[in-house]
Amino acid sequence: MRAFLQRATALAAFVGLLWAVQIANWITGYGFNPAFGLIPRHVNGLDGVIAMPLLHASFAHLMANTPPLLVMGGLLVATATRALLAVNAVVIGLGGGLVWLFGSAAIHIGASGLIFGWFGFLVTRGLVDRSPVTLGAALLVGFLYGSIFWGVLPGQPGVSWEAHLFGAIAGAVAAFLVPTHVHAPRLVSVNRE
Incomplete structure (x- = not known):
């Protein structure tokens, strides 16, 4: 339970960080976006692979990004x-790297690539792992956010559909590469003398 609370606190702190960065970005007239956003195929935009979600x-x-971050992050x-x-x-690394390599000539910003990555991971992991918990999580995410899948298609001006697409692909890849099987809680045994 303590570990879960630590992870939940880290998630809340991450979302709080996003809001703090947004306030600072707003104060600077959104000067952070051109300085730290992901700019495809430009060396000075490579730091945006990590900074883009912030x-x-x-x-x-x-x-718009906060509720899915909290639900899928939870x-x-x-x-x-x-x-x-x-x-x-x-x-972040694979999804952002693919946007940097193949994205359109624009400044790519926002946590939606991370959201699509978490979506791709949770759904794919449910199918790969097939435990009741991961299948349940996949079904819940699919039910609540399945319509976001249309966001991987081009069409809406000013929206980085590339971040959505490559985030979802990276999340699916993570489901295959990263072992995350859900196990029963460990029982602590005590030796008595």
């Missing part, structure tokens, strides 16, 4: 246990 275009943009916190860092490294 930056948003407006408070409405971050507000499911990850509850079911992925020790693999959270590895899953996030694959989603």
Whole structure:
């Protein structure tokens, strides 16, 4: 239970960090976005692979990303246990790297690539692992957010469908690469003398 609370606290702190960065970004007239956003195929935009999820275009943009971050992040916190860092490294590194290589000429920002990565991971892991817990998480995510899948298609101006597509692909890859089987809680045995 203590480990779960630590992971849940880390998730809440991450979302709090997003809001703190958004406030600072707003104060600077959104100067962080061109400075730290992902700019495909430009060396000075490569740091955006890591910074992209932290930056948003407006408070409405971050507000739209916050509920799925909390819901899908909560499911990850509850079911992925020790693999959270590895899953996030694959989603951010591979997804962001693919956007940097193949994305359109624009500044790519926002946590939606991470959200799509978590979506791809949770759904794919449910199919790969097939435990009742991971299948249940996959069904819940599919039911609540299945319609976001249309976000991987081009069409809406100003939306990085590439981050959505490559995030979802990276999440699916993470489900195959990162062992995250959900196990029964460990029983602690006490030796008595």
